[in-house]
Amino acid sequence: MTQAAGWIDTVLTAGPAVETIGTLGPAGTSSEQAALYLWADHGRGGPPDIALYDTYEEAGTALRTGAVSHVVLANAYAAVHSFYMDPSLQFAGAFLFDTPLYGIAGSPGRRIPDKARIATHPAPVALVEELLPKQYSVAEIRYATSTSAAAEQARRGETDLALTTLPAAKANELEFISRTRPIRMLWSVFTLAATES
Numbered sequence: 017m018t019q020a021a022g023w024i025d026t027v028l029t030a031g032p033a034v035e036t037i038g039t040l041g042p043a044g045t046s047s048e049q050a051a052l053y054l055w056a057d058h059g060r061g062g063p064p065d066i067a068l069y070d071t072y073e074e075a076g077t078a079l080r081t082g083a084v085s086h087v088v089l090a091n092a093y094a095a096v097h098s099f100y101m102d103p104s105l106q107f108a109g110a111f112l113f114d115t116p117l118y119g120i121a122g123s124p125g126r127r128i129p130d131k132a133r134i135a136t137h138p139a140p141v142a143l144v145e146e147l148l149p150k151q152y153s154v155a156e157i158r159y160a161t162s163t164s165a166a167a168e169q170a171r172r173g174e175t176d177l178a179l180t181t182l183p184a185a186k187a188n189e190l191e192f193i194s195r196t197r198p199i200r201m202l203w204s205v206f207t208l209a210a211t212e213s
């Protein structure tokens with residue numbers, strides 16, 4: 017079933033201009049794609065100004081210190097509560113946006129053991145069981161800070177495989193060995209809370 021992407025807009029349109037968007041990197045994450053979508057609809061125009069951080073917490077710090085005007089984060093992120101609870105931050109809106117395709121990928125030509133070490137971000141870990149071809153089983157799950165960081169682990173040979181996105185697989189010259197699918201995801205956008213004068 018397909019569903020159109022759509023917006024819950026509280027202050028995105030009326031609030032501060034979307035000047036710079038901070039989110040989770042490195043390049044190739046779902047978050048980067050979500051930030052590009054946010055920029056396309058609400059950015060100030062011109063080339064996308066997107067700052068990628070190793071963690072969502074670092075993106076939050078960049079928002080609090082004024083290095084970025086907005087942060088976008090996946091609602092599947094376990095610590096999303098820390099953004100909702102922080103009185104210095106303001107929920108600006110949310111949008112439904114499918115992630116890029118996720119699948120299990122490895123370096124072409126590299127032997128995959130029957131029991132494989134697999135890198136993944138914690139949020140989509142259930143997709144490992146869902147997508148791993150039946151001839152393989154999991155020897156070890158190694159958690160990474162993002163789907164792109166997971167792909168980097170597989171490229172460096174620290175794991176046999178990674179659960180990652182299509183853009184991150186391409187950037188790290190990995191090849192999918194499983195079927196792929198997107199994740200229907202709600203994304204939250206935060207700005208700095210307006211200060212009382």
Ligand SMILES: O=C(O)C(=O)C[C@]1(C(=O)O)C=C[C@@H](O)C=C1
Nearest residue numbers: 045046047090092093139162163
């Ligand atoms: O690692 C990424 O690509 C992300 O953008 C993060 C993230 C998440 O934290 O939930 C985003 C959506 C998916 O559920 C999996 C991972």
